[in-house]
Amino acid sequence: MVVATPDVTHAWLMSNLTKPAHRRFLRRLALVVIDEAHVFDSVFGSNFAYLFRRLAVAARMADRTADAEPLRVVAASATISNPVEHLAALTGMAFEAIDDTLDSSPRYGRQILHLACGSGQEASAAADLQKSMLERSDQGSFLTFIDSRQGAERLAIRTDAEDVKPYRSGYEGEDRASIERALRDGSLRGVVSTSALELGLNIPHFSVGLNLNVPVSRKSFRQRLGRVGRQRPGAFAILAEPYAFRRFGESLSSYYETSVEPAYLYLQNRFIQYAHARCLADELEMLGVTGRKAAPSFVEWPEGFRDIFDFAYIGGPAARPREFDPIHRIGGDAPHYNYPLRNVAEEGFIVATGGGASGPQRRIGNLNLQQAIREAFPGAIYLHLAQGWKVFEWRSTTWERAIRVGRTSSRAYPKPLLRTFVNVSLEKDGVVEGRFRRGETGFLAECQLQITERVDGFNDRGERKLYRDLQAEDPNMRTKTREFRTTGVVIQISESWFTQKGIKARVAEALTELMRREYSISPADVDFGATNIAAVRDGQRSAMVDAIVLYDATHGSLRLSEPAYTTLGVLIERLKTAISMTPEKEDLLPPEVVRALEAWFLKIGPEADDLADLLKTAGSDQGRPGWLQVYAPGSIVCRRNAQGL
Amino acid sequence: MTDIEIEAPELTAFDEGPLKLFYRYKPPGGARGLALMLADQVEPLGDQWSYTYWNPETGEFAEDVDDLVARDIDRPISLSDSVSEAEA
Numbered sequence: 001m002v003v004a005t006p007d008v009t010h011a012w013l014m015s016n017l018t019k020p021a022h023r024r025f026l027r028r029l030a031l032v033v034i035d036e037a038h039v040f041d042s043v044f045g046s047n048f049a050y051l052f053r054r055l056a057v058a059a060r061m062a063d064r065t066a067d068a069e070p071l072r073v074v075a076a077s078a079t080i081s082n083p084v085e086h087l088a089a090l091t092g093m094a095f096e097a098i099d100d101t102l103d104s105s106p107r108y109g110r111q112i113l114h115l116a117c118g119s120g121q122e123a124s125a126a127a128d129l130q131k132s133m134l135e136r137s138d139q140g141s142f143l144t145f146i147d148s149r150q151g152a153e154r155l156a157i158r159t160d161a162e163d164v165k166p167y168r169s170g171y172e173g174e175d176r177a178s179i180e181r182a183l184r185d186g187s188l189r190g191v192v193s194t195s196a197l198e199l200g201l202n203i204p205h206f207s208v209g210l211n212l213n214v215p216v217s218r219k220s221f222r223q224r225l226g227r228v229g230r231q232r233p234g235a236f237a238i239l240a241e242p243y244a245f246r247r248f249g250e251s252l253s254s255y256y257e258t259s260v261e262p263a264y265l266y267l268q269n270r271f272i273q274y275a276h277a278r279c280l281a282d283e284l285e286m287l288g289v290t291g292r293k294a295a296p297s298f299v300e301w302p303e304g305f306r307d308i309f310d311f312a313y314i315g316g317p318a319a320r321p322r323e324f325d326p327i328h329r330i331g332g333d334a335p336h337y338n339y340p341l342r343n344v345a346e347e348g349f350i351v352a353t354g355g356g357a358s359g360p361q362r363r364i365g366n367l368n369l370q371q372a373i374r375e376a377f378p379g380a381i382y383l384h385l386a387q388g389w390k391v392f393e394w395r396s397t398t399w400e401r402a403i404r405v406g407r408t409s410s411r412a413y414p415k416p417l418l419r420t421f422v423n424v425s426l427e428k429d430g431v432v433e434g435r436f437r438r439g440e441t442g443f444l445a446e447c448q449l450q451i452t453e454r455v456d457g458f459n460d461r462g463e464r465k466l467y468r469d470l471q472a473e474d475p476n477m478r479t480k481t482r483e484f485r486t487t488g489v490v491i492q493i494s495e496s497w498f499t500q501k502g503i504k505a506r507v508a509e510a511l512t513e514l515m516r517r518e519y520s521i522s523p524a525d526v527d528f529g530a531t532n533i534a535a536v537r538d539g540q541r542s543a544m545v546d547a548i549v550l551y552d553a554t555h556g557s558l559r560l561s562e563p564a565y566t567t568l569g570v571l572i573e574r575l576k577t578a579i580s581m582t583p584e585k586e587d588l589l590p591p592e593v594v595r596a597l598e599a600w601f602l603k604i605g606p607e608a609d610d611l612a613d614l615l616k617t618a619g620s621d622q623g624r625p626g627w628l629q630v631y632a633p634g635s636i637v638c639r640r641n642a643q644g645l
Numbered sequence: 646m647t648d649i650e651i652e653a654p655e656l657t658a659f660d661e662g663p664l665k666l667f668y669r670y671k672p673p674g675g676a677r678g679l680a681l682m683l684a685d686q687v688e689p690l691g692d693q694w695s696y697t698y699w700n701p702e703t704g705e706f707a708e709d710v711d712d713l714v715a716r717d718i719d720r721p722i723s724l725s726d727s728v729s730e731a732e733a
Contacts, residue, residue, distance in 0.1 A: 421696055452689075452696070454695070456695075478692050478693075479692050479695070480692055481689070481692050481694075483689070532696070538663075538665075539665070539666065539683070539684050539685030540665075540666045540684065543698055626700055626701065626702055627698045627699065627700050627707070628654070628666065628698070628699050628700075628701065629696055629697075629698055629699075630654040630666070630668075630684075630696070630697060630698070630699045631651050631654070631668065631687065631689070631694055631695070631696065631697075632651070632694070632695045632696065632697040632706075633651055633652055633653050633706075634650065634651065635650070635651045635689075635693065635694035635695060636648055636649070636650050636651075636691065636693040636694055637648070637649060637651060637668075637687050637688060637689050637690065637694050638647065638648060638649070638687070638688045638689070638690045639647050639649050639670075639682050639686055639687055639688075640686045640687070640688060
């Protein structure tokens with residue numbers, strides 16, 4: 001019997017199939033238990049689905065006897081609305097559900113509260129509450145959830161108590177273990193955590209739970225709620241502005257009572273497929289399949305996987321398209337170690353202090369690029385275990401990817417000046433599945449996108465500091481860039497109301513937030529752009545100033561933003577309901593904007609067959625005709641080949 | 646791939662074909678002359694580049710500095726936040 005996380009199964013068990021002990025184990029493997037099955041959704045679930053299939057292949061191939069029994073699977077889940085369908089997609093096998101009518105576990109009463117506070121005041125209200133709880137009681141402990149890694153650090157600092165600690169990912173194993181020990185032995189009175197404490201740790205003595213703002217998914221809410229009141233009655237409070245529920249057409253009661261959303265898997269993401277195809281090819285090699293290979297047919301592979309497998313190994317029958325070069329590079333010679341299960345592979349950095357004249361280098365944590373440009377940009381104060389670290393330098397070489405920091409006691413935390421550029425492919429191949437609907441004054445389309453996120457400087461105590469000005473004194477003060485390809489939904493409206501100051505951003509933000517709530521999408525997985533949007537056609541990028549884009553924030557896209565195309569009408573209806581429930585000054589969008597948006601949508605036509613003709617004119621009548629997006633003079637770029645003239 | 650430093654964008658037509666976007670860049674090795682590269686043959690790499698907006702009719706450049714707003718440092722979190730060092 002092996003008790004393992006999927007991560008260890010992927011990186012250790014599956015990368016050592018030549019070892020006799022591993023093969024012996026797989027040959028005798030009869031039963032797989034999947035605990036907390038609801039966790040396996042989104043990116044992690046999609047990766048797990050491929051890992052499970054690879055495990056099934058290895059088990060079958062390790063036992064080549066004629067009477068080999070197929071794997072049996074038992075799965076357990078607390079909060080999931082579609083267990084049979086979800087597990088079938090997750091494993092490719094048929095399941096029978098034993099539902100909660102047979103549940104006899106002990107339960108205690110819990111009070112669930114919405115504590116209304118001023119918008120933007122949630123953190124200070126939480127800090128006051130935490131201090132008050134510590135002063136007025138010496139019994140029990142509390143757990144506060146906040147959906148921000150640096151926010152968890154700041155809130156712990158504000159509470160200013162030795163027995164309250166932050167908790168999040170990115171800590172070294174030793175630091176995490178120390179906090180977990182203190183939680184178990186009761187020496188910590190409170191913890192401020194990201195979703196990192198939502199699952200896995202079984203600590204039953206929390207009597208009070210706090211949540212800053214409304215949890216974006218009901219699944220997450222149930223999970224957080226379940227951490228409280230396990231040994232005795234408890235209370236769980238959501239600290240949020242007074243209209244936090246009504247603004248989105250809900251109430252605390254409806255939010256609690258509505259059934260938990262289904263779990264989603266994105267098995268067609270071709271970059272996830274490529275990572276697992278490389279692992280599978282290595283595993284087949286370890287199991288004795290040399291030369292040309294095929295994905296074994298006794299396992300049900302999601303659509304598209306077999307095609308990708310054909311170019312995922314050296315000597316495969318197909319050539320690898322260029323778009324797979326970056327994901328291939330990340331895998332290097334050890335795909336099992338270099339492709340993580342919990343996100344789509346992304347470049348990573350270690351955060352380290354010391355080095356050179358400052359003494360020996362000490363690693364304090366790790367960040368991926370998406371996190372690094374937001375939390376540890378040059379000039380930032382990176383918070384780690386409630387301690388501030390000033391970011392001095394990014395080292396990015398072939399052999400080292402590190403962010404060098406030094407201790408600071410400053411409590412002024414600079415904010416990054418981030419710009420996002422969205423390039424929309426308005427060519428026939430750039431429109432996803434022909435999803436293009438033209439109207440009298442614009443269009444609605446799902447397109448391939450290239451997103452560039454760039455930190456150009458930071459705001460320090462109200463002063464805007466740009467790297468281009470800071471560079472002369474400190475050469476380490478340089479812009480940092482993250483680029484990725486994805487898909488998204490483009491809404492173009494050539495009407496004057498839409499381009500009035502601030503309206504595009506408000507419409508984009510409202511639709512994105514509604515979509516996240518309606519379809520339970522993690523806030524990190526979809527984002528929006530309302531400025532710096534360009535239409536790409538024939539290699540040229542024309543500025544689009546009357547468009548917004550709702551897009552997948554994950555490299556390669558999970559197509560989570562699809563509902564903005566398929567059910568935009570539903571989102572507009574939800575918007576109408578929401579503004580009918582709040583006073584006008586609290587509305588998500590002004591009523592006249594909602595009416596104008598609906599009128600524009602009603603004039604949008606169906607998908608047409610003559611897509612190529614439609615695209616010739618789409619985007620050419622933008623509100624800022626004639627302006628092209630170009631690389632700025634002085635930019636250092638690469639030329640692809642020797643065709644210079 | 647070779648690093649080049651962009652001097653300016655340029656719209657040029659060849660053989661009565663449509664206008665296409667090129668970049669004028671500094672010839673390598675300090676050589677003299679005109680070096681032009683088709684826009685779709687140029688790719689960003691590293692951090693020493695930026696986008697700007699250019700109007701070929703007037704030759705104006707615009708940076709849209711209004712877009713450069715301070716965004717909250719708070720990053721929405723995802724499942725990746727639950728990964729521990731030992732698991733990663």
